[in-house]
Amino acid sequence: LAKTTQPISMDSYEGQEVNITCSHNNIATNDYITWYQQFPSQGPRFIIQGYKTKVTNEVASLFIPADRKSSTLSLPRVSLSDTAVYYCLVGDRSGGYQKVTFGTGTKLQVIP
Amino acid sequence: GAVVSQHPSRVICKSGTSVKIECRSLDFQATTMFWYRQFPKQSLMLMATSNEGSKATYEQGVEKDKFLINHASLTLSTLTVTSAHPEDSSFYICSASRSGLARETQYFGPGTRLLVL
Numbered sequence: 001l002a003k004t005t006q007p008i009s010m011d012s013y014e015g016q017e018v019n020i021t022c023s024h025n026n027i028a029t030n031d032y033i034t035w036y037q038q039f040p041s042q043g044p045r046f047i048i049q050g051y052k053t054k055v056t057n058e059v060a061s062l063f064i065p066a067d068r069k070s071s072t073l074s075l076p077r078v079s080l081s082d083t084a085v086y087y088c089l090v091g092d093r094s095g096g097y098q099k100v101t102f103g104t105g106t107k108l109q110v111i112p
Numbered sequence: 113g114a115v116v117s118q119h120p121s122r123v124i125c126k127s128g129t130s131v132k133i134e135c136r137s138l139d140f141q142a143t144t145m146f147w148y149r150q151f152p153k154q155s156l157m158l159m160a161t162s163n164e165g166s167k168a169t170y171e172q173g174v175e176k177d178k179f180l181i182n183h184a185s186l187t188l189s190t191l192t193v194t195s196a197h198p199e200d201s202s203f204y205i206c207s208a209s210r211s212g213l214a215r216e217t218q219y220f221g222p223g224t225r226l227l228v229l
Binding site: 041087105 | 116118148155156157158203205206207217218219220221222223225
Protein backbone atom coordinates (compact mmCIF):
# COMPACT_ATOMS: atom_id res chain seq x y z
CA LEU A 1 0.00 0.00 0.00
CA ALA A 2 1.63 3.21 -1.18
CA LYS A 3 1.92 5.76 1.57
CA THR A 4 2.10 9.49 1.05
CA THR A 5 3.96 12.14 3.00
CA GLN A 6 3.11 15.84 2.84
CA PRO A 7 4.01 18.92 4.87
CA ILE A 8 1.53 19.36 7.70
CA SER A 9 0.91 23.02 6.96
CA MET A 10 1.86 25.92 4.71
CA ASP A 11 1.18 29.63 4.71
CA SER A 12 1.00 31.81 1.63
CA TYR A 13 0.04 35.36 0.82
CA GLU A 14 -2.82 36.08 -1.51
CA GLY A 15 -1.85 36.23 -5.15
CA GLN A 16 1.19 34.01 -4.83
CA GLU A 17 1.77 30.65 -6.44
CA VAL A 18 1.71 27.76 -3.99
CA ASN A 19 3.49 24.46 -4.53
CA ILE A 20 2.68 21.51 -2.31
CA THR A 21 4.91 18.48 -2.67
CA CYS A 22 3.92 14.94 -1.81
CA SER A 23 6.26 11.97 -1.45
CA HIS A 24 5.11 8.50 -2.45
CA ASN A 25 8.26 6.41 -2.61
CA ASN A 26 6.46 3.08 -2.88
CA ILE A 27 4.13 3.99 -5.71
CA ALA A 28 3.25 1.03 -7.90
CA THR A 29 3.50 0.94 -11.67
CA ASN A 30 -0.24 1.23 -12.26
CA ASP A 31 -1.02 3.74 -9.52
CA TYR A 32 -2.35 7.18 -10.35
CA ILE A 33 -1.81 10.29 -8.23
CA THR A 34 -4.83 12.31 -7.23
CA TRP A 35 -5.17 15.52 -5.27
CA TYR A 36 -8.22 16.58 -3.31
CA GLN A 37 -9.20 19.76 -1.49
CA GLN A 38 -11.25 19.73 1.68
CA PHE A 39 -12.91 22.63 3.46
CA PRO A 40 -14.02 22.24 7.10
CA SER A 41 -17.14 20.08 7.52
CA GLN A 42 -17.29 19.26 3.81
CA GLY A 43 -16.38 16.26 1.73
CA PRO A 44 -13.15 16.35 -0.30
CA ARG A 45 -13.33 17.86 -3.76
CA PHE A 46 -11.34 16.48 -6.70
CA ILE A 47 -8.66 18.86 -7.96
CA ILE A 48 -6.45 17.00 -10.40
CA GLN A 49 -5.11 13.59 -11.29
CA GLY A 50 -2.05 12.42 -13.18
CA TYR A 51 0.22 9.51 -13.94
CA LYS A 52 3.44 11.12 -15.13
CA THR A 53 4.94 14.38 -16.42
CA LYS A 54 2.63 17.38 -16.19
CA VAL A 55 -1.10 17.76 -16.05
CA THR A 56 -2.92 21.08 -16.05
CA ASN A 57 -6.55 22.01 -15.66
CA GLU A 58 -8.45 25.20 -14.94
CA VAL A 59 -7.56 25.26 -11.26
CA ALA A 60 -4.14 23.64 -10.82
CA SER A 61 -1.14 21.94 -12.31
CA LEU A 62 0.39 18.66 -11.27
CA PHE A 63 4.06 17.93 -11.81
CA ILE A 64 5.29 14.35 -11.62
CA PRO A 65 8.97 13.51 -12.17
CA ALA A 66 10.07 10.52 -14.18
CA ASP A 67 10.60 8.29 -11.14
CA ARG A 68 7.08 9.14 -9.88
CA LYS A 69 8.25 9.01 -6.28
CA SER A 70 6.86 12.45 -5.65
CA SER A 71 4.42 14.92 -7.10
CA THR A 72 3.84 18.64 -6.75
CA LEU A 73 0.51 20.38 -6.80
CA SER A 74 0.79 23.94 -8.05
CA LEU A 75 -1.95 26.47 -7.32
CA PRO A 76 -1.50 29.70 -9.27
CA ARG A 77 -2.31 33.02 -7.60
CA VAL A 78 -4.07 31.71 -4.52
CA SER A 79 -6.92 33.60 -2.90
CA LEU A 80 -8.35 33.49 0.61
CA SER A 81 -10.92 30.93 -0.57
CA ASP A 82 -8.11 28.48 -1.29
CA THR A 83 -7.53 28.08 2.45
CA ALA A 84 -8.20 24.38 2.95
CA VAL A 85 -6.58 21.01 3.52
CA TYR A 86 -5.03 19.43 0.44
CA TYR A 87 -4.64 15.68 0.23
CA CYS A 88 -2.37 13.71 -2.07
CA LEU A 89 -3.61 10.20 -2.74
CA VAL A 90 -2.15 7.25 -4.56
CA GLY A 91 -4.55 4.65 -5.81
CA ASP A 92 -3.99 1.10 -4.69
CA ARG A 93 -5.84 -1.58 -6.48
CA SER A 94 -6.84 -4.21 -4.02
CA GLY A 95 -9.26 -7.00 -4.66
CA GLY A 96 -9.86 -5.76 -8.16
CA TYR A 97 -11.03 -2.29 -7.26
CA GLN A 98 -9.57 0.94 -6.09
CA LYS A 99 -8.75 1.66 -2.49
CA VAL A 100 -6.98 4.80 -1.43
CA THR A 101 -5.54 5.88 1.86
CA PHE A 102 -5.69 9.48 2.97
CA GLY A 103 -2.54 10.84 4.51
CA THR A 104 -2.37 13.72 6.92
CA GLY A 105 -2.90 16.31 4.21
CA THR A 106 -1.44 19.81 4.03
CA LYS A 107 -3.31 22.62 5.68
CA LEU A 108 -2.87 25.68 3.49
CA GLN A 109 -3.52 29.04 5.09
CA VAL A 110 -3.78 31.96 2.67
CA ILE A 111 -3.00 35.28 4.29
CA PRO A 112 -4.39 38.61 3.06
CA GLY B 113 -21.80 16.15 -13.36
CA ALA B 114 -20.61 13.56 -10.82
CA VAL B 115 -22.59 14.77 -7.84
CA VAL B 116 -22.86 12.73 -4.67
CA SER B 117 -25.35 13.55 -1.96
CA GLN B 118 -25.68 12.40 1.62
CA HIS B 119 -28.66 12.40 3.91
CA PRO B 120 -28.99 13.54 6.57
CA SER B 121 -26.36 16.25 6.72
CA ARG B 122 -26.35 16.07 10.48
CA VAL B 123 -28.04 13.89 13.06
CA ILE B 124 -28.22 13.78 16.82
CA CYS B 125 -29.27 10.57 18.50
CA LYS B 126 -29.39 8.96 21.89
CA SER B 127 -26.88 6.32 22.90
CA GLY B 128 -28.07 2.84 21.99
CA THR B 129 -30.13 3.83 18.98
CA SER B 130 -29.35 3.12 15.33
CA VAL B 131 -28.76 5.71 12.66
CA LYS B 132 -28.93 5.26 8.91
CA ILE B 133 -26.98 7.46 6.52
CA GLU B 134 -27.71 7.47 2.80
CA CYS B 135 -25.25 8.12 0.02
CA ARG B 136 -26.53 8.72 -3.49
CA SER B 137 -24.81 9.30 -6.79
CA LEU B 138 -27.18 11.73 -8.46
CA ASP B 139 -26.06 11.81 -12.07
CA PHE B 140 -23.98 8.69 -12.60
CA GLN B 141 -23.99 5.04 -11.73
CA ALA B 142 -21.51 4.02 -9.09
CA THR B 143 -20.20 0.49 -9.16
CA THR B 144 -18.17 1.13 -6.03
CA MET B 145 -18.88 3.27 -3.02
CA PHE B 146 -16.63 3.99 -0.09
CA TRP B 147 -17.38 5.03 3.48
CA TYR B 148 -14.99 7.15 5.50
CA ARG B 149 -14.95 8.52 9.00
CA GLN B 150 -13.21 11.70 10.01
CA PHE B 151 -12.60 12.84 13.57
CA PRO B 152 -11.89 16.52 14.33
CA LYS B 153 -8.58 17.77 12.96
CA GLN B 154 -7.77 14.33 11.56
CA SER B 155 -7.64 12.84 8.11
CA LEU B 156 -10.26 10.64 6.52
CA MET B 157 -10.11 6.99 7.48
CA LEU B 158 -11.56 4.41 5.16
CA MET B 159 -14.11 2.23 6.90
CA ALA B 160 -15.34 0.00 4.11
CA THR B 161 -15.67 -0.49 0.39
CA SER B 162 -18.83 -1.74 -1.21
CA ASN B 163 -19.62 -2.93 -4.69
CA GLU B 164 -23.20 -2.94 -5.89
CA GLY B 165 -24.83 -6.24 -5.14
CA SER B 166 -21.95 -7.58 -3.07
CA LYS B 167 -21.05 -7.63 0.57
CA ALA B 168 -18.94 -4.76 1.76
CA THR B 169 -15.26 -5.17 2.51
CA TYR B 170 -14.37 -3.68 5.86
CA GLU B 171 -11.04 -2.24 6.89
CA GLN B 172 -9.18 -3.74 9.79
CA GLY B 173 -10.60 -2.63 13.11
CA VAL B 174 -14.02 -1.68 11.73
CA GLU B 175 -16.80 -3.84 13.15
CA LYS B 176 -19.02 -5.04 10.33
CA ASP B 177 -21.87 -5.86 12.70
CA LYS B 178 -21.83 -2.34 14.08
CA PHE B 179 -21.48 -0.49 10.79
CA LEU B 180 -23.89 -2.14 8.39
CA ILE B 181 -23.42 -1.24 4.75
CA ASN B 182 -25.90 -1.93 2.00
CA HIS B 183 -25.17 -1.11 -1.63
CA ALA B 184 -28.43 -2.27 -3.15
CA SER B 185 -28.33 -0.23 -6.35
CA LEU B 186 -25.88 1.58 -8.57
CA THR B 187 -26.92 4.92 -7.11
CA LEU B 188 -27.49 4.22 -3.44
CA SER B 189 -25.44 2.96 -0.53
CA THR B 190 -26.45 3.13 3.10
CA LEU B 191 -24.43 3.03 6.28
CA THR B 192 -26.25 2.09 9.46
CA VAL B 193 -24.55 2.73 12.76
CA THR B 194 -26.14 0.24 15.11
CA SER B 195 -26.36 0.77 18.86
CA ALA B 196 -24.53 4.05 18.55
CA HIS B 197 -22.37 5.27 21.39
CA PRO B 198 -20.77 8.67 22.04
CA GLU B 199 -17.44 7.43 20.66
CA ASP B 200 -19.17 6.90 17.31
CA SER B 201 -19.72 10.65 17.07
CA SER B 202 -17.85 11.70 13.96
CA PHE B 203 -18.09 13.07 10.44
CA TYR B 204 -19.05 10.31 8.03
CA ILE B 205 -18.26 10.80 4.36
CA CYS B 206 -19.08 8.60 1.41
CA SER B 207 -17.57 8.59 -2.03
CA ALA B 208 -18.61 6.98 -5.26
CA SER B 209 -16.68 5.69 -8.23
CA ARG B 210 -18.10 4.72 -11.60
CA SER B 211 -15.97 1.66 -12.08
CA GLY B 212 -13.89 1.38 -8.95
CA LEU B 213 -10.74 1.02 -11.02
CA ALA B 214 -7.52 2.65 -9.89
CA ARG B 215 -7.73 5.47 -12.41
CA GLU B 216 -11.34 6.28 -11.68
CA THR B 217 -11.92 9.44 -9.73
CA GLN B 218 -13.79 9.18 -6.47
CA TYR B 219 -16.50 11.77 -5.98
CA PHE B 220 -17.24 12.62 -2.40
CA GLY B 221 -20.48 13.46 -0.67
CA PRO B 222 -20.82 16.50 1.60
CA GLY B 223 -20.59 14.39 4.75
CA THR B 224 -22.90 13.60 7.66
CA ARG B 225 -22.17 14.90 11.12
CA LEU B 226 -23.25 12.35 13.75
CA LEU B 227 -23.52 13.30 17.39
CA VAL B 228 -24.41 10.58 19.86
CA LEU B 229 -25.52 11.80 23.26
